[in-house]
Amino acid sequence: MESISSGRAFGGVSRVPSDVKWRVPPSADLQAILSSGTADESVVHSRVRRLLERMHREGRLNSATSATDIGVVMDEIFPLPGQLDQAAYERYLDPTDRTMVYHSVRDAYTTPNPADRADLATAMQDAAATAQTVSTDEPGLRAVFGPTEWSTAQAGYRLINNRLVAISADIEHRISTDYNLDAQETFLGGWASFGDQHIHLLSTVVSDPLTPRSKVTLLHEAAHLADSRIDDHGYYGTPGFEAAEEAIKVNNAAHYEELPRRTWGISSYVGQTFTPGLTSSGAPLTTEEQIRAGGVQYYRKAWDAASDFDSLIKDVRRNQLDGTPLDGATVARMLEVSPLMDLTLHEQMVSPPEVTRLDITTSESIVRAMSIAKRNVPNVPNVMPMGPFLSTADEIAAGVSLAVDAAMAAYGGLLGDAARDRRLVDWLHDHYRNVYP
Ligand SMILES: [Zn+2]
Known part of the structure; x- marks a missing residue:
């Protein structure tokens, strides 16, 4: 999965990009x-x-x-x-x-238009060629992935090349996209399923695939298809990205972006050698930097889980339109989340509840809020907790909690009650990769 709001593109507390639109x-x-x-x-x-x-x-x-x-x-x-x-x-x-x-939940998950497929295939082949080239760049691999893991990363890039070539030949079945703009709404660049060898993409990546930014998305998602161990452990450009441990980097899709980004001229770390524990300036992460990095990771997981729930509830909506019956576990999960998000499902007089477009738009607005709050974390004031603490780890944990609340407050709150906002954020964080029943 990739967040299109991550990184350095947007800065400033509660600064929201001009395209923000709730639906x-x-x-x-x-x-x-x-x-x-x-x-x-x-x-x-x-x-x-x-x-x-x-x-x-x-x-x-x-x-x-x-x-x-x-x-x-x-x-x-x-x-x-x-x-x-x-x-x-x-x-x-x-x-x-x-x-x-909101127009069509069916348009939110559909195959790319035939007119878009040729350029998309070309972009995948370009990205594949770049993956192959960087796999031969031992100095570059060592600079990003480190002396222990560089050769594993080299093998990773060869697999990424292989997957991109294979998918480019079967776009109709292996790629889906979203012409209803749900992905834009929720800042979702794309997601990938290793088991199905399937990639879902933001519509602008499909309609305009040859830009470096689109090729980065294709490569990121293909990294997830290369090896099931390659997951998300921190998005590109987020606090602490360049300071990550080798064992994290080699299994983090966003770190596979770096060498292709250098090739394509959109790296944020040109010429740098990444050293675990050290920022780009060469200094160790301060306690405050570790707190902010932890807060960003907290919201990354909450956003990821909210995005998964948004997919779940939209799947259910499509199934209900098709007349496909719901299984009990899915109904139970929806009824668990509905009061947390203030959906209508637990308030309905019909059973099983009907997923309305009011629920869908509420769900996607919550995904979006998690992303905006995540973006606020690096800039909110006063994340240093009052001590004393038994350990730095305790101090960081207390600071992360302050940062999580402050970032939601900077956004303006979600449910009109800071304690309920926090319960929702915590539920999502705690259900990271465990939303689908
Ligand atoms: Zn990812």
Whole structure:
């Protein structure tokens, strides 16, 4: 999996890139939920209100100013019990704009358009050739992966080459993408399944694959296909990346980006030799740097788990549209998460619950919040805890906890209750790679 928000592209506390847009369901969907009685009106209103508040926070509601009161907007949109005023809704939200209104869960997981496949195959072959070239660069391999593991990394690059060539010949079956822009919404560059030898990609990688940035994504995901031990242990450019231990680096997909990035001119560490425990300046990580690195890793795992839940709930939505029955374990997991995220599932009057587009848009807004909070961690103030502590490890753990709360506060909070926000972040962190039942 790769996070497109990671690294140095975005800095600054609660600075949100200009493309931030929360999404809401189409008005007809909301009216249908109200009319069918799937969930109580007060439940629907509270969820819509929260999505509108998150959009408004980012200045993304049409016709609204910073002084606009969301309570007033809600009264305009829902003027009478059981009624949604479509014209009022669409004054604030353009129904044709997929970055504002959720369109199709089917478009969110589909095969690349035939017109996109030739360039995508070329990009994969380019990335494969680069992987092969860097596999012969012993000095470069030693500089990044270290004296003990460089030859394992060399073998890794040969496998990456092999996988990229194989997949480029069968794009129709081995690549999926997302034309509904869910991946943009959740900052998901892509994910890879070693077992299925399958890669899912951000639509801009599929439509514009020949850029260095797109080739990095292809190579990162192919690293996961090369060896099941190659996982995610810290994204490119995050605090402590250059200071990681050899045993971590050789099994971390993002470290396989570095030598190709040097070739393609988009490295953040040009000419550097990575030394475990040392930053780019050559100094050991300070306690504060270790705390911030730990906070970023905490949110990376929470984001990853939230992204997995988002995939799960969208799979369920597709299955429900197809009439495929749900298994009990999946229903149980959804009902466990629903009260944590304030979805509607545990409040519904139907059993099993129906995954509505209100649940889908709420879920993806939470994935997005985890990514934005992660980005805040390097810059939030006051992460040093009050001592004394028995050990540096205890001090770092206490500091990480402060950093996690501070980063969510800098984002502006998620559920209107800092303790509930933290319970959700902790649940996600604790279910990293263990969301699917
Ligand atoms: Zn990954």
